[in-house]
Amino acid sequence: xxxxxxxxxxxxxxxxxxxxxxxxxxxxxxxxxxxxxxxxxxxxxxxxxxxxxxxxxxxxxxxxxxxxxxxxxxxxxxxxxxxxxxxxxxxxxxxxxxxxxxxxxxxxxxxxxxxxxxxxxxxxxxxxxxxxxxxxxxxxxxxxxxxxxxxxxxxxxxxxxxxxxxxxxxxxxxxxxxxxxxxxxxxxxxxxxxxxxxxxxxxxxxxxxxxxxxxxxxxxxxxxxxxxxxxxxxxxxxxxxxxxxxxxxxxxxxxxxxxxxxxxxxxxxxxxxxxxxxxxxxxxxxxxxxxxxxxxxxxxxxxxxxxxxxxxxxxxxxxxxxxxxxxxxxxxxxxxxxxxxxxxxxxxxxxxxxxxxxx
Amino acid sequence: xxxxxxxxxxxxxxxxxxxxxxxxxxxxxxxxxxxxxxxxxxxxxxxxxxxxxxxxxxxxxxxxxxxxxxxxxxxxxxxxxxxxxxxxxxxxxxxxxxxxxxxxxxxxxxxxxxxxxxxxxxxxxxxxxxxxxxxxxxxxxxxxxxxxxxxxxxxxxxxxxxxxxxxxxxxxxxxxxxxxxxxxxxxxxxxxxxxxxxxxxxxxxxxxxxxxxxxxxxxxxxxxxxxxxxxxxxxxxxxxxxxxxxxxxxxxxxxxxxxxxxxxxxxxxxxxxxxxxxxxxxxxxxxxxxxxxxxxxxxxxxxxxxxxxxxxxxxxxxxxxxxxxxxxxxxxxxxxxxxxxxxxxxxxxxxxxxxxxxxxxxxxxxxxxxxxxxxxxxxxxxxxxxxxxxxxxxxxxxxxxxxxxxxxxxxxxxxxxxxxxxxxxxxxxxxxxxxxxxxxxxxxxxxxxxxxxxxxxxxxxxxxxxxxxxxxxxxxxxxxxxxxxxxxxxxxxxxxxxxxxxxxxxxxxxxxxxxxxxxxxxxxxxxxxxxxxxxxxxxxxxxxxxxxxxxxxxxxxxxxxxxxxxxxxxxxxxxxxxxxxxxxxxxxxxxxxxxxxxxxxxxxxx
Numbered sequence: 011x012x013x014x015x016x017x018x019x020x021x022x023x024x025x026x027x028x029x030x031x032x033x034x035x036x037x038x039x040x041x042x043x044x045x046x047x048x049x050x051x052x053x054x055x056x057x058x059x060x061x062x063x064x065x066x067x068x069x070x071x072x073x074x075x076x077x078x079x080x081x082x083x084x085x086x087x088x089x090x091x092x093x094x095x096x097x098x099x100x101x102x103x104x105x106x107x108x109x110x111x112x113x114x115x116x117x118x119x120x121x122x123x124x125x126x127x128x129x130x131x132x133x134x135x136x137x138x139x140x141x142x143x144x145x146x147x148x149x150x151x152x153x154x155x156x157x158x159x160x161x162x163x164x165x166x167x168x169x170x171x172x173x174x175x176x177x178x179x180x181x182x183x184x185x186x187x188x189x190x191x192x193x194x195x196x197x198x199x200x201x202x203x204x205x206x207x208x209x210x211x212x213x214x215x216x217x218x219x220x221x222x223x224x225x226x227x228x229x230x231x232x233x234x235x236x237x238x239x240x241x242x243x244x245x246x247x248x249x250x251x252x253x254x255x256x257x258x259x260x261x262x263x264x265x266x267x268x269x270x271x272x273x274x275x276x277x278x279x280x281x282x283x284x285x286x287x288x289x290x291x292x293x294x295x296x297x298x299x300x301x302x303x304x305x306x307x308x309x310x311x312x313x314x315x316x317x318x319x320x321x322x323x324x325x326x327x328x329x330x331x332x333x334x335x336x337x338x339x340x341x342x343x344x345x346x347x348x349x350x351x352x353x354x355x356x357x358x359x360x361x362x363x364x365x366x367x368x369x
Numbered sequence: 370x371x372x373x374x375x376x377x378x379x380x381x382x383x384x385x386x387x388x389x390x391x392x393x394x395x396x397x398x399x400x401x402x403x404x405x406x407x408x409x410x411x412x413x414x415x416x417x418x419x420x421x422x423x424x425x426x427x428x429x430x431x432x433x434x435x436x437x438x439x440x441x442x443x444x445x446x447x448x449x450x451x452x453x454x455x456x457x458x459x460x461x462x463x464x465x466x467x468x469x470x471x472x473x474x475x476x477x478x479x480x481x482x483x484x485x486x487x488x489x490x491x492x493x494x495x496x497x498x499x500x501x502x503x504x505x506x507x508x509x510x511x512x513x514x515x516x517x518x519x520x521x522x523x524x525x526x527x528x529x530x531x532x533x534x535x536x537x538x539x540x541x542x543x544x545x546x547x548x549x550x551x552x553x554x555x556x557x558x559x560x561x562x563x564x565x566x567x568x569x570x571x572x573x574x575x576x577x578x579x580x581x582x583x584x585x586x587x588x589x590x591x592x593x594x595x596x597x598x599x600x601x602x603x604x605x606x607x608x609x610x611x612x613x614x615x616x617x618x619x620x621x622x623x624x625x626x627x628x629x630x631x632x633x634x635x636x637x638x639x640x641x642x643x644x645x646x647x648x649x650x651x652x653x654x655x656x657x658x659x660x661x662x663x664x665x666x667x668x669x670x671x672x673x674x675x676x677x678x679x680x681x682x683x684x685x686x687x688x689x690x691x692x693x694x695x696x697x698x699x700x701x702x703x704x705x706x707x708x709x710x711x712x713x714x715x716x717x718x719x720x721x722x723x724x725x726x727x728x729x730x731x732x733x734x735x736x737x738x739x740x741x742x743x744x745x746x747x748x749x750x751x752x753x754x755x756x757x758x759x760x761x762x763x764x765x766x767x768x769x770x771x772x773x774x775x776x777x778x779x780x781x782x783x784x785x786x787x788x789x790x791x792x793x794x795x796x797x798x799x800x801x802x803x804x805x806x807x808x809x810x811x812x813x814x815x816x817x818x819x820x821x822x823x824x825x826x827x828x829x830x831x832x833x834x835x836x837x838x839x840x841x842x843x844x845x846x847x848x849x850x851x852x853x854x855x856x857x858x859x860x861x862x863x864x865x866x867x868x869x870x871x872x873x874x875x876x877x878x879x880x881x882x883x884x885x886x887x888x889x890x891x892x893x894x895x896x897x898x899x900x901x902x903x904x905x906x907x908x909x910x911x912x913x914x915x916x917x918x919x920x921x922x923x924x925x926x927x928x929x930x931x932x933x934x935x936x937x938x939x940x941x942x943x944x945x946x947x948x949x950x951x952x953x954x955x956x957x958x959x960x961x962x963x964x965x966x967x968x969x970x971x972x973x974x975x
Contacts, residue, residue: 210584213584215584216718217583217715218583218585244585244587245718246715247587247590249589249875249878251585
């Protein structure tokens with residue numbers, strides 16, 4: 011058996027050297043019950059078989075041997091040569107079959123072929139910083155296997171950008187055993203999406219989860235271009251404490267012809283109703299709560315309900331990051347200093363309870 | 370238009386029309402409980418306690434209301450000096466009980482705090498030992514009550530009494546026993562509130578704390594954190610479940626063919642070799658069959674002990690469910706785990722002093738609260754069960770003497786009139802002439818029955834006069850669900866929600882759809898079919914067994930801590946309580962949707 015392909019939901023150990031940083035995190039999130047958009051990693055094993063099986067390893071070594079680290083033009087020249095070689099070289103037949111099979115397996119999960127994103131997933135030591143590489147080598151809205159195959163090779167080639175080569179030279183990172191993993195992941199086509207925070211941003215109350223939700227793909231909620239539905243839930247009981255149905259006048263939807271997102275008006279009927287059912291609301295809140303528990307601090311997540319996935323499996327976590335405003339500015343429960351108001355008994359029993367329990 | 374003009378009000382008592390045939394109703398009740406004779410009737414805000422007294426009082430039955438509400442008040446006002454709250458004033462209007470909480474004047478509240486802390490502190494510090502003493506006191510009262518006998522006087526004083534020079538005719542025993550029965554009942558009603566107000570207070574204190582540190586925390590969450598899981602209130606029902614399991618184990622199912630035939634059923638069990646089962650059945654009865662299908666406040670309430678077709682019917686139903694392979698015991702371990710999860714998760718959100726306060730207040734509430742649930746068995750069920758049994762025993766002495774036809778007729782006399790009738794009875798007996806009662810009471814009872822029947826054709830007004838802008842009295846909010854929102858909803862009348870939905874308290878979470886079954890009296894419980902949604906004015910704890918059968922509950926009356934709410938949370942069924950109008954809006958057979966998480970009930974189709 012080989013480890014060339016690892017699906018995110020395979021339960022595979024999130025090994026950095028095999029999967030790279032990005033894919034490793036996608037695998038571990040899915041395993042922890044926080045499903046990301048489905049897809050798979052074309053692992054470092056696949057990369058190795060590609061460069062070894064096609065004789066590229068030797069070519070790369072030869073090219074790199076000629077490099078003069080202080081000559082920027084020389085580095086650029088060598089970089090361009092290596093990358094052109096990688097992008098031009100045919101994938102060995104056995105590799106080719108595996109990638110195609112993985113792609114077909116992924117597509118079989120949806121009613122029809124859907125666009126995917128292809129992005130590099132570097133192992134941390136090999137590149138200046140993973141996010142830099144990830145940012146640069148992300149290809150969106152790719153449809154069909156030939157496009158996927160081509161962009162996987164482009165990601166592989168990005169291991170040899172001038173900047174990457176220079177970085178390794180400066181930091182004495184050996185070129186031997188260098189490798190790269192690539193993520194192939196479904197593009198989210200959201201029926202509804204939004205953000206969720208595991209505290210009430212109005213007062214920092216950590217017993218709440220607040221959800222902003224709107225129709226379509228989530229950028230309009232994040233950037234504040236629409237008034238989303240706003241729902242406040244109790245984090246422990248997962249029941250609605252307060253809700254406000256927002257206007258949600260516009261939504262972003264994928265346009266197959268241009269392979270990008272287009273903005274369109276939301277018809278009045280859908281503006282007036284909450285874009286999440288009770289079950290969906292519960293699922294989003296549970297997801298946010300799980301993320302908070304997984305990362306050990308209040309989280310600010312982005313989520314989406316994917317149109318191409320069946321109900322119950324369609325909630326996807328797109329991002330989870332620590333909530334910094336309230337959890338840092340006001341540690342713990344903002345509202346929960348020592349309560350001073352008398353409460354429903356009309357007077358304070360605090361003195362009594364403290365003297366009785368010896369606290 | 371001024372604010373006063375736009376403010377909606379409930380009717381004034383003096384303006385409510387008396388139903389035809391009920392004229393003169395006020396003479397049936399104690400003079401001090403009639404608005405006409407007392408100040409404030411048309412001014413103060415009064416709400417109807419139809420939670421405890423959903424139907425019209427017969428004159429004798431006011432004893433429960435008078436003792437209960439009087440004794441509730443004494444603990445706030447005189448025993449504990451609860452700083453902001455005195456007792457609850459009460460009146461009877463057109464046969465229903467109305468209440469008005471008595472606040473402590475603002476300026477006097479602070480001065481009561483130290484004395485309250487001294488008194489309440491003593492109770493909280495010695496909770497377990499005082500509660501143990503409470504059980505002994507209450508049991509002793511019940512035992513004394515059990516020993517009381519009412520029997521007809523003999524034709525002649527026994528010769529022994531002549532010899533001993535006793536010089537008493539025995540009528541004094543009849544009269545003393547009557548007075549003692551009333552006094553013993555009064556005693557246990559005083560005991561009833563010894564811990565109850567403190568239990569509520571500790572709960573409310575924790576409630577207020579939670580609402581402050583977790584703004585918007587659902588009431589259900591707070592209730593779940595202090596509520597007992599394994600409580601005595603569920604014990605009678607659990608006994609029946611155990612008996613059902615035992616019957617299945619011993620293969621006795623066939624004996625329960627017709628549980629309405631109590632003797633036949635027990636004989637069939639014996640014939641099938643069920644001696645062991647019968648012994649267990651006997652053992653369960655004392656004390657757990659001192660359980661009523663009503664609420665203990667009415668003379669007609671049926672008790673399991675005297676109506677064994679009721680528990681036997683429940684056992685039959687449980688047997689069927691066990692045979693279908695279903696789990697009938699409550700999932701106690703799961704309930705405990707869920708409670709611990711909720712407590713743990715909220716606690717985790719607090720730090721430092723706030724967490725210490727959470728722990729202190731929750732532990733106080735969790736110590737004190739189980740009493741709130743458990744006392745009910747000892748007083749409303751057990752004490753009242755014995756009391757009503759003795760009342761019937763006395764009434765039979767009267768029926769034998771020709772005073773009235775049926776022992777239940779005595780309920781049309783008030784308790785002081787019974788005393789007079791007793792003296793009439795012994796006078797006639799002593800004099801050797803006819804007592805007056807047989808000539809007076811039958812017609813008078815018929816006249817009174819007519820009035821009670823006429824009053825019973827009317828549902829009570831939920832409240833009287835102008836409500837305060839905000840309802841703040843803690844006990845009424847918690848016990849009766851009388852909140853500002855609730856009052857506003859009542860005032861809105863039958864208009865309902867804008868979409869026709871019925872709203873009430875979100876008393877137990879979950880959403881289900883199903884067929885409604887309207888139950889207006891305990892006698893209809895047998896009609897409930899598996900999987901239906903119970904719609905009732907109010908439920909009683911002894912309806913326990915049907916909660917394993919239904920999908921959800923909707924009531925007209927009751928708050929977060931009403932019996933329906935507690936039992937539904939226990940059984941994991943959605944409940945919406947305190948809707949005010951569900952039983953008059955929903956009909957049996959309609960398909961309804963109950964959302965116990967938001968407190969909404971919708972009629973989906975006829």
